[in-house]
Amino acid sequence: MLEARDITVTYGSRRAVSGVSLTLRPGNVIAVIGPNGAGKSTLLRSLNGALEPATGEIILDERPLTTYSRRSVARRISVVAQEADLRFPVTVFEFVLGGRYAWASNSGWGWETARDVSVASEVLRETQLESLSGRLMNELSGGERQRAVLARALATEAGVLLLDEPTANLDLAHQATILALVRKRCDTRETSALVITHDINLAAEFSDRVLLMKEGSTVAVGPPGDVLTPALLREVFAVEVLVDAHPVSGVPRITPVHQTLR
Secondary structure, rough: EEEEEEEEEEEOOOEEEEEEEEEOOOOEEEEEOOOOOOOOHHHHHOOOOOOOOOEEEEOOOOOEEEHHHHHHHHHHEEOOOOOOOOOOOEEHHHHHHHHHHOOOOOOOOOOHHHHHHHHHHHHHOOOOOOOHHOEHHHHOOOHHHHHHHHHHHHHOOOOEEEEEEOOOOOOOHHHHHHHHHHHHHHHHHHOOEEEEOOHHHHHHHHHHHHEEOOOOEEEEEEOOOOOOOHHHHHHHHOOOOOEEEEEOOOOEEEEEEOOOOO
16 A cells, blocks of 8 residues: 655745645555646655655555665556656567566576566566567557556556556547556556546546645545536636536546637
């Protein structure tokens, strides 16, 4: 379990995150939404230990995150950033296998074990990338590349996934595929996931709880039906919306109401 307890993160004199608390339990997906500059990515980086809060603390499995080594954190928390940093051309299989490096007992070439190869191969099947395993990462489409980035994170077998806009710039089908994979992993393996997204309807469809942020602070946190209301969304995004029930899933469905200028 990963917890943020009243954390504040600063850049100089500016508060990027102010007094935010959340609890990420096994099997749960929390969606974090809010306008640009709301502090969403800063919150994610602090949950991974990349940024240390000025006040408050991060607790991982009932211990302060600061008491873990970076390798121990990497075994327990996996991050999916918006863009993968590829300095050298690698195949999809090599890229996904790299997610096992935190478990290596030695460094250098030949570090991977039969177990590492088996896990990477299974994740490629799970993400439907088997047929692309020998292709170079820079030859993939946007959707294929994002699936490979997610597959690398899943290969760590970390209990916590932190995803920063994993569906950005993807078409509707690929967006649903990515989040369905995350949802399945949480449902079947008691993994927990925090997903930053600008797509409010995807947040409603795939998350158990929604954290709504504005200017670094929590506006509301709770089940999608409690948070995704016209009043709260108007307060955060300064736009009128219609909220009704999705005809199939029953989750909140959000439609912006645009006023026609005359």
